[in-house]
Amino acid sequence: MIDFAGFEMPVQYESILKEHEAVRKNAGLFDVSHMGEIIVEGRDSEKFINYMVTNDITKISANQAMYSPMCYPNGTTVDDLLVYKFSCEKYMLVVNASNIDKDYKWLWKNKNGFDVEIKDESGEISELALQGPKSQEILEKITNYDLDSLKYYHFDYMDLDGINCLISRSGYTGEDGFEIFLKNEYVAKMWEKILSVGEVLGIKPAGLGARDTLRFEAGLPLYGNELSDDITPLEAGLSSFVKLDKSFIGKEALLNQKEGGLKRKIVGFEIADTAIPRHGYDVYAEGEKIGYVTTGYLAPTLKKNIGMALIKSQFTTIGNEINIIIRNKPYKAFVTSKNFYKKNYKK
Amino acid sequence: MKILEGLYYSKNHEWVKVEGDKAYVGITDFAQHSLGDIVYAELPEIGTVLSAGDTLGTVESVKAASDVYCPISGKVVEVNQSVADDPSLLNSDPYENWMICVEMNDKGELDQLMSPEEYRDFCN
Secondary structure, eight states: OEEETTEEEOSOSSOHHHHHHHHHHSEEEEEOTTSEEEEEESTTHHHHHHHHBSSOGGGOOTTEEEEEEEEOTTSOEEEEEEEEEEETTEEEEEEOGGGHHHHHHHHHHTOTTSOOEEEEOTTTEEEEEEESTTHHHHHTTSOOSOGGGSOTTBEEEEEETTEEEEEESOOSSSBOEEEEEEEHHHHHHHHHHHHHHHGGGTEEEEOHHHHHHHHHHTTOOOBTTTBBTTBOTTTTTOGGGOOTTSOOTTHHHHHHHHHHOOSEEEEEEEESSSOOOOTTOEEEETTEEEEEEEEEEEETTTTEEEEEEEEEGGGOSTTOEEEEEETTEEEEEEEEOSOOSOOBOOO | OOOOTTOEEOTTSEEEEEETTEEEEEEOHHHHHHHOSEEEEEOOOTTOEEOTTOEEEEEEESSOEEEEEOSSOEEEEEEOHHHHHOTTHHHHOTTTSOOEEEEESOGGGGGGSBOHHHHHHHHO
16 A cells, blocks of 8 residues: 555555456456546536636537646646536536645636636545446446446446446546446445456456556556646647637647747657666667656556657657666667557447 | 575565575565566676675566665676566565575675564564
8 A cells, every 4th residue: 555645545456467457358446536526616617617728628518528638827737637517507627636636726716707616525526447348247237227328438327236326438548447436435335346246257456556557558648747737738749638729728838839849749669678667767869868758667468668758859750769768778769659559448 | 475494684675595605696575575566677697796785686566666685795606597587486486586696705794684583573
């Protein structure tokens, strides 16, 4: 167990590799109750959130969710979050655990002039993430809801084993899966129930370790690694989630950054040798430091020594040779796409 | 947690097995358990001269890299290539799968290491 944003969290239950494999082949269950849930309600909810985040939330309907970065005026990232739309007057923002207070204060700080109420309900709501190709089959054992009708990034309330839950077809592993929101008092029972009905299908409880290797292989960014208050969404390669044709905090800075050309970008890379890159290791090319590794692993599914790195733009062409400094020695690596693993979402 | 009799133990969770002037060095069951799935092991070259406390190599789990220290001084005379080829052997049997063999300079250094009983207390 480790301390993570004030929560006691298991890095692994049995083995990161086994948990990772279970999610890719069958299913894994994560307790992600540490994630924050902030409710925004009121007449101006849609207008307010759309001003706070970079993606265009007017494009989604009720019962749909959307991923978006949220930026400071200088374009760097406050957080990346999921916007759940109940109606134009009620939304839930699912935010990173370590950013709950910061996000909440940031939203409050900018609410002047908007008719909205902002409530942090993180303390009352728990969340489980059921991820992997057998997720639907497992969930069908405890609900009569027609899960085929629940599309990717859509959500609904449903009865799971007699408990009313909000369930979204989403996740952060690169596999099909569901995120289940429910009141704290029911979460322990639900955890046990899903694991017991999923046992015959190979489900495993999965910890923070597997969560990180899975999201990394799928090329998904993590706040604190690929995004931070020093990195803009454009530098992180998230331009498709930044809609520069609408008004939002940070727009001007991001527009300038785009027009001026990005000075650095996050790329994928693969080490030619057997050494493993790690978060924070320096990246060199042509004898100069050009950046650093944001995440690196021996990728469990791909069995390759790969990473993501934030490096100077002139070195980001796919196939370019770079050097990763591992224990004071340079290791040859090549720039690749960040999409190391082909995602298996059910669209 | 497995602690074998007849071995010497270090505070950095390495074990030493003495055979004449030679010492076989590996990581303990406590170490492999704390690390989790070991996916990479970097070992020194034969002929490397190490002082007690020097880094002999690195083991990496899925999550992190950890240095392994040589508890005694001497010259590396053998390295266990099967561990380098399949580092998960350190998880399955850390005592059977030694990492390096050192020709000791000073057997007196062994007195600085812990007995199995002392190591058991140290881990608790």
